[in-house]
Amino acid sequence: MIGNRSNEFVRKAGPICVSLLVFYLFLFWAETGWDAYKVRILNLSAIYIGITLGLNLCNGFTGQFSLGIAGFMAVGAYTTALLTMSPATKSAVFFIDPLIWPLNSIQWGFLPALLMAALVSGFVGLLIGAPAIRFRDDYLGITTLGFAEIIRVIFTNTRTITNGALGLKGIPPHTNLYWSWSFALICVFVMIRLTNSSYGRALRAIRDDEIAAEAMGVNLFYHKCLSFVISAMMAGVGGGLLGSLITTIDPNMFRFPLTFTVLMMAVLGGLGSITGSVIAATLVTVAMEVLRVLEEPRVILGIFLPGIPGMRMVVFSVALMLVILFYPKGFMGDRELGLKSIRAFAARFRRTFLHKQV
């Protein structure tokens, strides 16, 4: 019996451990061998994967249309930055209004700072979510968008804590591929476990029919708060990693377009699909960089074309529209890409094009 069990454990966990090992070896190779630009894109991809998954949990799996992600990212980014910066840097950065005690005299490690960022943004998520999730659809979107803006405005004005509009500079660059991809993998793990559990089914039930879910004994308030808070925590940690990656943050970073970018990734990938979010977050992050070419001035066929800032976003708008036209539910819809679906697709492909019975 016990032998069977451990065999089963090896059979299930073995491939996962091996692929994890291979993946971290790849990260080691990238971290040491690749140029800084590529490493940065890889870092950004991982961070956006985590944040997109968080947004997808709330907007996709639970069907609560929230637009507050940028606010939670700001909370996480500031928490992490203030906890990891050295007292000396802090006193140099806060040259107009000094930072309040005890923040001015502490310096934490990166991991506890990120965990704290998760807690603080989760708590802010609860504060905002508890009243806001009584609304539905567009109303919830508008409310959470408003709350996110409130967070930004507060951060602009609490100069003794956030240094106001000047922002924070000289944040220790702790973020590397191991941190960011571990974060992404943990988010994927949490999402897989959560959405396949009884709790995940309850969340999807809420998305499909709130009234029926409640009649089946699903406590709407608890479950909606749950998805809202977990979503905020993922955004918070993602924000913390992002701040530490680019080493400087200011309130203007966390305006609505940031939420929009993450929302675009989730919608492109498919609301309700984990693999969809992973694929779309990576694609969009890479495309954001690749398409920078469009914004550079250049000479084509002897004609000088000045660079147009913002051209990238035009391309993204068109791409988004095309995807919505041809894949109304995003690349993956609410399905997952896995061995099973690949096999099913291969079988279908063979049947259709090779006229073979499988």
Place this chain on the structure above:
Amino acid sequence: MSNSKNDFALVCESIGMQFGGLAAVSNFNLQVHQGALYGLIGPNGAGKTTVFNIVSGVLRPTAGSVRLFGVDTTGLGPDEIARRGIARTFQNIRLFRNLTVLENVLVGHHVRRKATLGEALLSLPRYRKEESDMMCNATGLLQDVGLDHVANYRASALPYGQQRRLEIARALATKPKVLLLDEPAAGMNPAETERLMQLILDVRDRFNLTIFLIEHEMKVVMNICERMTVLDHGQIIAEGTPSEIQSNEKVIKAYLGGGAIARH
């Protein structure tokens, strides 16, 4: 002994529901014995679904009280009432359309969970045990209602009659003591209705339930209900066994209009 309040599974005491100036239901009294199959009938707009919504916690009555096995449940939310043992189906089917048939039933089990979120995330033994029990139970329920062959279909892909049966299976998954069925035979053909009646009777005996149902299909009500209440314009106009109801003049008048009586 028979007067003891705890003999009744469900008691409504002078319930009133006022929507602004409209009294949807007034002075509604009901006593359903444990294990009974009780019907609620009446013409369209009589307030039947309003009574269901009050009993299942969707609406809070403006007057009166509801008691489940002697415990006052007036004003509790639908999820709390489901936890206390009332499950329901809906007049216009409300399945979780994008979930599979099996998942729909599994959601019904969620209310009886013991494992916490943390246990679920870490896949600890209690959670795994519970999940496999749920799966076992859900598969059993699908077999009971004859849907085990479509367990992995999306709920929205089922034909109408099967969706109705799935709603019943999902309600049973919450392990109710009282089952409310809101027009379970609506839109069914005679053969489906026949099977449904058999299912309702089976389910009551198997799960030791008290069933309270709304129905338009007279055949269903008269055949399977032991007692019933007739509602018209929010008022109770009759209460009794099927044969008593069938010969009640007020009921005939409400259903066929005053002229029908006059012609006889």
